[in-house]
Amino acid sequence: MSDQAHLTIVSDKNAGTHAQVLSSKYDVAGPRYTSYPTAPHFSVDFGCNEYRQELIKQRGSSIAPLSLYVHIPFCKNICYYCACNKIVTRDSTVSRRYLNYLNKEIAMQAELAGQARPVTQLHFGGGTPTFLNDAELTELMHHLGQHFKLSDSPDREYSIEIDPRTVNKDRLALLKGLGFNRLSFGVQDFDPEVQTAINRCQSFNMLLSLTNAARLYQFKSVSYDLIYGLPKQNLQSLTNTLEQVLELAPDRITFYNYAHLPARFSSQRAIDRHTLPSTGQRLEMLALIADVLTTAGYVYIGMDHFVKPNDELAIAQQEGRLQRNFQGYSTCLAPDLIGLGVSSISSLRHSYAQNEKDLERYYEQLDNNRLAISRGLRLSHDDEVRRHIISELICNLNLDIKQVEQHFQLCFFEYFANILETLKTYQKDGLILMESDKIRVTLEGRSMLRNICMTFDRYLSSDAQPRYSNTL
Ligand code: SF4
Structure with a gap:
């Protein structure tokens, strides 16, 4: 680790106090604005027919690029902090049935969207996309390629969320071969006590080996997702985690704050609330993260995201052309994003639409040869x-x-x-x-x-x- 990257807690006491006063004042509940209006305001009045009309309208006017999001909802283990739409199961055969329905949805959506539109951005999220085995991942990419115009351009953004516990070097090689050029690793925290408290144990060496493999296979960027405000986390443990992150030097780092909402997310009830950092400690953590990462040379582009200064997101922000959607910041967002899979959200030029969140309802709609849209919104x-x-x-x-x-x-x-x-x-x-x-x-x-x-x-x-x- 370079001297520049050496960790220090904010040394200017006055500046630190001012920042903390402001932080307390502005620490209120609010959306992350991956869309506006946000998903809670979508309505059942906007359903399948309305979505079809909107999509056909866009197809008629252009061969503009498309973004695709594919949701794979399954996970083998539960992470206690999780607030995602997922299904935890050890039964690896559930993905076969899911793929059959997903393939049907892909064909239906592609027919509506128009198959000549180049897909400049593709993202696999979850759940755990790598819950699918190698044959299933290959089949899914081939099926997407048969129905949509996937891109070979080096400028494409084809990314996948990775639970490090589900992949090895060979799987990363396969993902590269399938066309992915960006990896996003769920790291969360390196401290063993924190990992036990959140039921997500994965070693530093595992991340080291996978990050090295990603570089060997020339993935264009490696992102780490981390969380602050977790149980058993403190300033010292976070400092250690930050040191380890800097040693691995990912291209992009996202540091989410943990939201403890056990009434809404049942898995969070396994977290002992007495082990959570206080509001004051969380604010100190936030200051520490920003200080350490910017001192190490990362650019804070906002909304929990830090990137290397030569990263295209930092350059795009300087040039005023950075964009953002449900998957985060981007430089090549298409005007229309199609969400595929249970619970996924589509974002068209003038509307949003969300698929059924319940897996059986999602299957039922597709059995009836209908898109599985459950609600949405046309923008005023x-x-x-x-x-x-x-x-x-x-x-x-x-x-x-x-x-x-x-x-x-x-x-x-x-x-x-x-x-x-x-x-x-x-x-x-x-x-x-x-x-x-x-x-x-x-x-x-x-x-x-x-x-x-x-x-x-x-x-x-x-x-x-x-x-x-x-x-x-
Ligand atoms: S955090 Fe990710 S891997 Fe863990 S249970 Fe939630 S969706 Fe699955």
């Missing part, structure tokens, strides 16, 4: 205005007010008169810089991006009960 003009603003702030940390006014034919300061006071408070707290024609997010404001975006969210006041995790 106001939704489109706010979606654009939230996306610009999250991706490019900068809002061009004049451009919003011209594009949407409105006067920004009149349209958003009711939130100007809040924006002024953010300016006073140092989170944003407001000019007559620009809003810029400051370095300090990057940690509070969710709060800043919440100000533009028209739906939040109608939320009867908190359904989101805390912002910090």
